[in-house]
Structure formats: C-alpha cells, structure tokens
Amino acid sequence: MRMRYLLCLPLALLIGCETVQTTQGGAVGVDRQQRMFSALPSAEVDRMAAESYAQMLSEARNKRVLNTDAAMVRRLRSIADELIPEVVNFRQDARNWNWEVNLIKSEELNASCAPGGKILFYSGIITRLQLTDDEIAQIMGHEIAHALREHGREAISRAYVTQTGAQLAGALLGLGEGTQQMANQAVQVGLTLPNSRANESEADLIGMELAARAGYNPQAAVTLWQKMASASQGEPPAFLSTHPSSSGRIQSLQAAIPRVQPLYEAARRR
Numbered sequence: 031m032r033m034r035y036l037l038c039l040p041l042a043l044l045i046g047c048e049t050v051q052t053t054q055g056g057a058v059g060v061d062r063q064q065r066m067f068s069a070l071p072s073a074e075v076d077r078m079a080a081e082s083y084a085q086m087l088s089e090a091r092n093k094r095v096l097n098t099d100a101a102m103v104r105r106l107r108s109i110a111d112e113l114i115p116e117v118v119n120f121r122q123d124a125r126n127w128n129w130e131v132n133l134i135k136s137e138e139l140n141a142s143c144a145p146g147g148k149i150l151f152y153s154g155i156i157t158r159l160q161l162t163d164d165e166i167a168q169i170m171g172h173e174i175a176h177a178l179r180e181h182g183r184e185a186i187s188r189a190y191v192t193q194t195g196a197q198l199a200g201a202l203l204g205l206g207e208g209t210q211q212m213a214n215q216a217v218q219v220g221l222t223l224p225n226s227r228a229n230e231s232e233a234d235l236i237g238m239e240l241a242a243r244a245g246y247n248p249q250a251a252v253t254l255w256q257k258m259a260s261a262s263q264g265e266p267p268a269f270l271s272t273h274p275s276s277s278g279r280i281q282s283l284q285a286a287i288p289r290v291q292p293l294y295e296a297a298r299r300r
Contacts (some may be wrong), residue, residue: 053120056288057238058235059261063230064180066187075183076146080128083148087132095135101151106151107131109167112244113174114147119243120236139261143173145182159257164250166169166243171237171246178236181229234279234284242290245297251283 049063090096097103110131117124127147137154144150150168156166176182238251 050180053178056120056236056239058239058286059289060179060232060236062232065180066180066183066186070183070186072145072180072183073086075180075186076127079146079148079182083130083144083150084136086150090132091136095221096256097133098132098135100157102153103131103133106133106149106166106170107162109163109170110245110248111169113170113240116240116243117174117178120175120240124178127254136265137257141168141169141173143177145177145178145180147174148168149173159254159261161254161257162250164247165254167244167246168237168254169242169245170249172233173237174240175233175236176229180231181233184229231279231282234283238283238286239290239293242294243297245294245300248283248287248290248294251287252280253282255280 050066051061051063053060087096110129114129115125124147129147129149131149131151133151133153136152137158138152139155139158140152141155142150151169155161155169160167164257186190234251238248241250242248
C-alpha cells in the first residue's frame, strides 16, 4: 500500500464511523444502513481494488491464462453490457465507473466484482456448471451487487471495530517499527475478508433484480444455486465462503421472484 493510505489510517481510527446508504430504490427492498469509516472514502477503496485487479490480470497474462477463450470472453462482456446500464436503478454514480470484464482460465468455481466495477470470472464456474446465460447473469449480478453496496469498504470498516482493529489502533498510535506492516496487512485482510451472510443475502436479491431488469430470467437464480450446491459435494467452494445454506438461499430467492418477475417481463417486451 502507498504511504498516503497508511497515513490516513490513524485519522480514520480517530474520526470514527458514519452511517451511509450506498444504494437506493429497488423492488427487493434492500435498505439496510451501513457503517463506514468516514476517512476511508469510496474512491480510495476503488483505487486500491483497481491496483489489486491490475496485478491479478498481469499475473494471469504472464501465465498465459488471461482471456484465452475469446468466445467465452465475448459472452461474458455481452451479458455485462446488458447488466451495467441497470445499475442506475440502485446508484447513479455507478454508471460512470471504469467497468472491466476479464476471464482467467482455471477450474476454480469463482467470480468477483471488485469495488469500482472490476469483474473477473474463472472459466471453471462456467464450464463445470454448464451455465446458461441467465445463470451467468445471476452470478454477475450478485457480484456487481457487492460492489454497489460497497461490501468491501464495509468489511474494512468492521475490521477496525473488532479486537484486531483495536490492536491495530494501538500500534498505529504508537511508534513501533512494525506499524506500516500491520496497517498494510489489516487493509489487505479487510478487502479480502469473506462477506457476511447478511451481505451475501443482499447481493443475492439485488443481483437477481439487476439481472431481471436486464431481461434475464429470475428463475435462473434457483437453478444456479442448485448446481452450485451439487458441485460443492459437502465442501463449499471458495465462491460460497460464508454464504447462506443452499436450501435457505433458494427459499429466499424463490420468495423474492414475484417482486422482480414484472421487471423481467417488462424487459423482455422492450
């Protein structure tokens, strides 16, 4: 991490948190207010995420596993082109993010959308689960929802108010030679911590609505998680870390489908 960010950390600890509402509107009713450190702005998290994303792409390019399947890359970017315009239904500023969609050749069942709109898919999640476009849209919508709700920034903020955060505060406000290393580690952990179950449920619902608004069948959310549960064979893949149980998530999605079905039908008539 750059020195500029490290110098911001003690200030964040001193100023404390603010209550924010990252998204607005939406038929699924996700309106939980979030607590964020006021000295950790979204733009800074986006910058750090973009740097991390660029590094991942560079490493994948060096290994010759980046965007090697041109047809699959076109497929993903075509779906993203349908989903991204719909983000304005949740937050207006997201239309101006520097969106990217890339693919890494790997058997891993994983996908992500880093803060600021950096989408990454691993080919295994598509090929091993034999996903339809509607199911891909559910995954992509889910990951975009994490970015819209700033769950990464929220995770960092949570880290500062846990015991780990208290220990970090003591180190930062002291003069120990390990200060910069500890701060760097805390921020990295905050960006990579698994999302809470509440955050995952929010991403499920917003992602399904986002996909429905783009004309993708919300019923695919159910078939997707059925496939994911079958593939896990009792040991959830990394993509499912801390996610709600498959049965519970499917029930929640099924209950929400009537709320987004009209949006899907309207999109199909356009």
